[in-house]
Amino acid sequence: RQAGVTGGKVLLDAEEKQRIKPPVKEWLDELQHWFFRAEEVIDEIATEALRSSLTSSHGTPSRRTKVRKFVPSLWSSFSFNRRLTQSISEIVSALERMLARKDALGLKELSGGGAPLIDSRETTSLPEDYQVYGRDQEQEKLLKFLLSKEAEESSFRIGAIVGMGGIGKTTLAKTVFNDATVQEAFEVKAWVCVSDQFAIHRVTKSILDSITGHVSESTDLNVLQNRLRSELMNKKFLLVLDDVWNEDYHGWQKLQAPFSAGTSGSKIIVTTRKKNVADIMRANPIFSLEPLSDDDGWSLFSRHAFQGGNLMCNPCVEDIGRKIVRKCGCLPLAIKALGGLLGTRCNIEYWLEILHSSLWDLPHDNNNVMPALWLSYYYLPGELKRCFSYCAVFPKDYEIDRKQLVLF
Structure with missing residues (x-):
């Protein structure tokens, strides 16, 4: 024992x-x-x-x-x-x-990771509040693009949000997608996570299922595309294709075949890490996202670290927090992950432990998301680490059955 x-x-x-x-x-x-x-x-x-x-x-x-x-x-x-x-x-x-070998490896007993978390936030069944920080100009331009009514030669236009992983492309897309004015402007709306496995049949089926609200059983691409075409016929639609990696021009041409059935003013928003993907899809305009400013990064961090209570109980906390934000490269995903982690403890030693962790020295190709995510994983309780590892076997955007997860 x-x-x-x-x-x-x-x-x-x-x-x-x-x-x-x-x-x-x-x-x-x-x-x-x-x-x-x-x-x-x-x-x-x-x-x-x-x-x-x-x-x-x-x-x-x-x-x-x-x-x-x-x-x-x-x-x-x-x-x-x-x-x-x-x-x-x-x-x-x-x-x-x-x-007996731990001393030779320089390992020591720690009590920091896996500590009990303070339940400082109430849960709700409502969707997350997709408030964005430092993206006012991009949000305004995106809304203007979506709501534009100028005469179009083609039935739909494509706009792309481009930027590195964790920079907030999906959050920005969700913000404009759920805007009340946008929701009223389009008859048909669909959101599909494409991810790196670009399969025309799967993506077409996902779009159709998102529009109709029920799962299609057909495995025939021709049948699926004709059904999708019928759903879009003479309707103004908004489609978001999230996390697109496909660089196959012919594959994109085949996927978009049913979209021409829509009426003028229809829009497609694509989020991608690669500008080449946006170019292949003939996206115009392209919205390139950069890291947040220090102040916007701190505002985002504060929202996740101090929400639900005043945890800024030490005057040194803000100084340490701002340094952590800079360590995150001012990337929203990294900031949210560590803000949520540090919000569980108002302990100056704990915050300094995160700031000076050797995990920041991991190779990260100028992208500070991975060290930050690894830190947030490292400090999870043991049972949540196992749960996280189990969830990792499922593909991205997979709907995990709650009972199956609890049984695990």
Whole structure:
């Protein structure tokens, strides 16, 4: 038991250092293997207990039956207990052996990660408030583009929001998409997450399902495109294609075939990290997003860190918070992640620990989102880390069944 407790504390330090020290990653992978092996043994014990319970509940057998089944049952029980003892001994020895190596790797016991979180925010079933900071000009131009009524030669126009990951493309798109004036201006509205797996059949089906409100069972692209064409016929539509990576011009031409059925004034908004994607789709205008200013970044950080209560209880907090915002490269996603994390504690040492974490030294290609997201993951409670890892096996924008998640 002591090996498991100590291992769990050392695991916190190893998780932080594994990204910059390969030997630590190898040690961590092996340690996690033995933890998983321990979970398997626990499952075996639970299964054996259930089997024994079911066997004993099948009524009272005759004396002859008892005698006939006693010997193999005894041997089976003895064999299981012997194997179980060997497995436990093997796991404990491996954990003790690995913990003996922690000093050579420079690992120490920590208590910082996985601390209980303060529940400082009420939850609601309503959608998130997609308030944006520092994007007033872009938002105004996007609304002007969407609501423009000039005569068009084609039935639809495409506008693109371009910028690096985590810079707020999707948030800006959601803000204008949900604008009351925009909602009234279009007869048909659809939002589809395209992601990096560009499959014409899947995207067409997703658009159709978003418009009709029910899932189409057809697997025939021709059938799907004709249905989509019928839904758009002589209607003014707004379509958002979020997170597009496709650079295949012919694939885009095939996807957009049904869109020509819409009436003049229809609009498509594309969000993408690559300007080349916007060029291939003949997007005009293109809205290029840059990182927030220091003040706008701080405003966003404050909203997520101090919402629901006055946590700015130390005059040094703002100075540290602004430094963290700059560490985030003033990228909204990174700022929101760490703002939400730091909002759980009004503790100057905790904030300094985040500011000076070695995880900021991770390679990040001038994009500070990953170190910030890794920090927010590192400080999750253990049970949420496992939940997060489980959710990571699903594709982007996948609707996870709540019961399935809870059962896990």
